[in-house]
Amino acid sequence: MCGIAGVINKNKTVNVGEQMGLMLQGLKHRGPDSTGYAMYGTPLKKGFVMRFKISENEAEKVNATVDSPADLKNRKNAVDSILKKHGAKVTKESSSTPYAFRYIFDFKGDLTDLATEIETVEKTEILSIGKGLELIKDLGDANTVSNQYGLDKFMGTHGIGHTRMATESDVDIKSAHPYWAFPFEDVSVVHNGQLTNYWGNRRVLERKGYRFNSNCDSEIIAVYIADKMANGIELEKAMHDSLDELDGVFTYVVATKDQLGMAKDHMAAKPMVIYESKDIVACASEEVAIRNIFPHEIKTYDPYEAEVKVWQA
Amino acid sequence: MAGITKRTTAFDDENLSGRSQKLYFEVTEEENYTYYGNHEVDFNKRTSIDCEGIDAHELNQKIRDAIRKGYGSIVIKNPGAKHSLGVGILNKLNLIFEGSLGYFGIGCIDGPTVRVNGRVGWSCAENMMSGKVVVENNAGSCFGAALRGGDLIVKGDAGARTGIDMKGGTILIGGNAGAYTGFMMQRGRIIVCGDVNANMGDSMYDGIIFVGGEPHSLGTDCVPGEMNEHEVRWLEQKIKNAEIDCKVPASKFKKYVAGRMLWNYDNLEPAEKKGILG
Numbered sequence: 078m079c080g081i082a083g084v085i086n087k088n089k090t091v092n093v094g095e096q097m098g099l100m101l102q103g104l105k106h107r108g109p110d111s112t113g114y115a116m117y118g119t120p121l122k123k124g125f126v127m128r129f130k131i132s133e134n135e136a137e138k139v140n141a142t143v144d145s146p147a148d149l150k151n152r153k154n155a156v157d158s159i160l161k162k163h164g165a166k167v168t169k170e171s172s173s174t175p176y177a178f179r180y181i182f183d184f185k186g187d188l189t190d191l192a193t194e195i196e197t198v199e200k201t202e203i204l205s206i207g208k209g210l211e212l213i214k215d216l217g218d219a220n221t222v223s224n225q226y227g228l229d230k231f232m233g234t235h236g237i238g239h240t241r242m243a244t245e246s247d248v249d250i251k252s253a254h255p256y257w258a259f260p261f262e263d264v265s266v267v268h269n270g271q272l273t274n275y276w277g278n279r280r281v282l283e284r285k286g287y288r289f290n291s292n293c294d295s296e297i298i299a300v301y302i303a304d305k306m307a308n309g310i311e312l313e314k315a316m317h318d319s320l321d322e323l324d325g326v327f328t329y330v331v332a333t334k335d336q337l338g339m340a341k342d343h344m345a346a347k348p349m350v351i352y353e354s355k356d357i358v359a360c361a362s363e364e365v366a367i368r369n370i371f372p373h374e375i376k377t378y379d380p381y382e383a384e385v386k387v388w389q390a
Numbered sequence: 391m392a393g394i395t396k397r398t399t400a401f402d403d404e405n406l407s408g409r410s411q412k413l414y415f416e417v418t419e420e421e422n423y424t425y426y427g428n429h430e431v432d433f434n435k436r437t438s439i440d441c442e443g444i445d446a447h448e449l450n451q452k453i454r455d456a457i458r459k460g461y462g463s464i465v466i467k468n469p470g471a472k473h474s475l476g477v478g479i480l481n482k483l484n485l486i487f488e489g490s491l492g493y494f495g496i497g498c499i500d501g502p503t504v505r506v507n508g509r510v511g512w513s514c515a516e517n518m519m520s521g522k523v524v525v526e527n528n529a530g531s532c533f534g535a536a537l538r539g540g541d542l543i544v545k546g547d548a549g550a551r552t553g554i555d556m557k558g559g560t561i562l563i564g565g566n567a568g569a570y571t572g573f574m575m576q577r578g579r580i581i582v583c584g585d586v587n588a589n590m591g592d593s594m595y596d597g598i599i600f601v602g603g604e605p606h607s608l609g610t611d612c613v614p615g616e617m618n619e620h621e622v623r624w625l626e627q628k629i630k631n632a633e634i635d636c637k638v639p640a641s642k643f644k645k646y647v648a649g650r651m652l653w654n655y656d657n658l659e660p661a662e663k664k665g666i667l668g
Binding site: 343344345346348350363364365367368372374375376377378379381382 | 470471472473488489490492493508509511512527528530531546547549550551568569570587588
């Protein structure tokens, strides 16, 4: 089933971590397996912020081989060496779990080359790279992930999030949403639905040189949109194109460094409720999630089929 | 059995149109239909229930308790767009929600008059048998899915697949309706004062869709029909009663019906045969 949500505050930096946490906790019943946040803080003037993991959360796996501290240390050292080799200078690093890290680094080279090489390190996956985007996902509900990563005080303008009910792939971080549009900075997507022409689209994008870290159909939307934008197509136009080129039933929310957009397929088979005011726009699979940040009565609406909306921060 | 009254099903006051325009139950059949848990209520006896901090199950139980005590008018405060509120009420009742409902609100009801001073989520009033529901704002998708009887009114817009699989009753939409409105409808009437999105009436078996604006496109099996005077008067009255400010006069509405007869549809269900054959 899965639940998706997004919020954008216009011309204002607020505690978007708290907003997203409340909304996603309100969607827990749509997907209790894992929760993911993609939030946009004040963009860095210099350098990039990178979120990555070097192992999986094995909490719910049967007979899982948990990586030893020595293995984790070796992998982190390998990532550090690659950053150094490419001329990236890490200015700040922190970690909330033994396997997930947040780096801020200065870098002037090719982001694709750097990201590709980092992911050659065993079990290592870059969750996001951007000026403002920070993507955090882990097992458990919104409160669990928020507490684990200290997200309840994340200041920013906008964010998207996802609560996942695993139906077609494992309960692990790799299959959790949101997805970052590797290797494009600051583009992320959450999606509720199924794409039926996943493999066709994936082959087209793979031939263009994109890598896919999972077999999840949501990942393709992120790369598809970012690829269009890289070719000079506006976000709104790219999303309109997706309604005809991506087949299936879906509603997705996409975020860039200063925009939030939603699209609903021609069948309107997946839900979305929107609240708009002059200061804030919030959208979610269910109104009950939006009401977690607006306890009073508000006027909401369902977008129709084949509808695309984009809002500016 | 104290406090339990006999009552009819929703079918006996249904004036169905099209090929299924038949009266299915004789008035004398009334005594054969009794609902367990049906109580005498006094509409002047009022109470309110605060939904804050309680879940749907608890609220629905409180509504039943109030009915059992004879309250005929119940106001629900702070519904907070929670799901499945007010479902399964098989009683005459005046029920008012002071706010929005989530999914599956007031589903499977038979008898109450409900006003929602807010919006409703997906599948509002699904399987409703009789009564009247008025939604002041907008409605989500599958509004009145599998409706069997009664009047279901939304003053704003309704989402996709409104009236999907409906088998009776009337759905009245003050604004626009989404794609696949009337999808697989089998009986009953849908009135849309505004426009309707793509594939209206797709795979409809029977029933009528009246549109004040324009349907974006018609689905398979949906064709234009001819309005008669009786229908114009009926439309006028329905829209007036619902207090909807419709810009299009009833005489300008367009009528759409099912274009072909499906091979097995005119076979009546066993219960209906019983009603006709006595």
